[in-house]
Amino acid sequence: MKEFSFIKEFMKPLSVSDEHVVLGIGDDAAVIRLGENEELVVSTDTQVESRHFPVGADYALVVARAIGCAVSDLAAMGAQPLGFTLSLSCPNLNVELARRIAEGVAMGIERYQTPIIGGDTVQGPFTISVTVMGRVEAGQALRRTGAQDDDDLWVTGTLGGSAAALEEIDNTDIGNLSALDQAYWQPPCRLEFGQGLARGIATSCLDLSDGLAGDVRHILQSSGLGAEIDRGRIPINPLALGRVGRDASFELAFQGGDDYELLFTAPASKRQEVESLSLTSNTPVTRIGRLNLNREILLIVDDGNATICTNSGYGHF
């Protein structure tokens, strides 16, 4: 059973409305009302050795990356981070491992601008779970829903780097990561940009964890709209392009995932505000397409030829 079906069939029905719960299971994060003007944003992210990170990897890298992946959900909601808790299960907590974990926590705190507030450490198979909390002004949290017909579709940063790095991840020497390795191990921190988007710019937003194809689909399903993406505008990570070439790097960007960049929609009238937020927050941003009324259909346009991208993937270039 896929996680998606499990959540939809079994967990979501248990997430009832409540005077405090503004947004329950189903978005990047949950939103809870707190007082008159403030909302709490909460998200949790769990990673297991060999499934979510390579066996034998430096735990400092693993821990810092797990913090980055979780904080990315706060960025996607436009929230200010308040803190995170870290639950660690590891087989044998000796002093050397404790040092690596502590270094990872310190790197995570520094890079993702979020304090550690608690945690739990138990003996067991290596698993790491990070829960992040942030705040937004009431009603301001960005969601997956909200995209409108004719909105522009934008992404931050470049895509495909993380998946390209993961294809031959053999270097976890923390002092000597290549620029491409960093695309996997050091997810970007888009907090400032996300907070800016939440001030009336974006109509919907999420972070790219499943690959562009899957994540655009989340926006389309939430809005009932379609989208057209200009293949030539997709900002492919140049190091991925250099390593695997044009078509393979496009596939990595499109299907690979783990980029943790923001994907968002905004009306065409906001283009200048997006560009100016990009400058002030030092966040590269690219307009890759536009929404339309073609119900949940994703079209990829390449040199004038349009291809429908289906659920079963998109491998026909």
Place this chain on the structure above:
Amino acid sequence: MKEFSFIKEFMKPLSVSDEHVVLGIGDDAAVIRLGENEELVVSTDTQVESRHFPVGADYALVVARAIGCAVSDLAAMGAQPLGFTLSLSCPNLNVELARRIAEGVAMGIERYQTPIIGGDTVQGPFTISVTVMGRVEAGQALRRTGAQDDDDLWVTGTLGGSAAALEEIDNTDIGNLSALDQAYWQPPCRLEFGQGLARGIATSCLDLSDGLAGDVRHILQSSGLGAEIDRGRIPINPLALGRVGRDASFELAFQGGDDYELLFTAPASKRQEVESLSLTSNTPVTRIGRLNLNREILLIVDDGNATICTNSGYGHF
């Protein structure tokens, strides 16, 4: 390396003060300031198969219990629950397992009065991590620190039942749990009582997870005080007493842990308020001893004989 040393040496130094972080690593839960009058209480609890729950146990029981253990930290802080997130790693999520998990979540929501707001499900060795969030009025959260000389020492409920049940846990048939099995699988919900204690009654509070001896020690270390406990007043679970006898059941209460009852201190002037809160919240409560100035020394008084309880345990009756 023990979890305690890991936290003290490696994690606590990373938990810096912050304009928002009122209480970081080290208590039952963290406290974060939110607006003028409100604070957020956050705690996380991780459980691993075979270490924290028996292999082959019904996952509905495991999940519901994990929720109860985490919510217990909110009770110990005097907080009102806002919601919890559930991170699950399990080897093979088929429909039957999904149903057991969903039943456990539903039981947990019902019994511990806390809505589910999100989570994450991944494939991996069976591990469950619950993060709970609650609210308190600013400055009202109960802590481990705060006990005063001459304060009474109180516990809710009865002790030793969970440890007695765990000694021969062979029944995880959810429809047919014995009363003693329930002491392990269904931690009590002391939210209402804890919230009452936070309205100016208790000077310190925590939930009993390490056994009475270890948890009293947490209060003594936090306050620099000593305590005298009247052995005859310790409320031993009568089913545990019936199964293993007086001395062994005392050991289970004292060293066994996992009772998730509240242990708290309050001035003698508050006795009537404690009793009256006990009645209105339908929570049994027992005064078991008193604090004194004997720096961090725990004395057990039994029929007029006093024994010093040391860190290395207390097995000399």
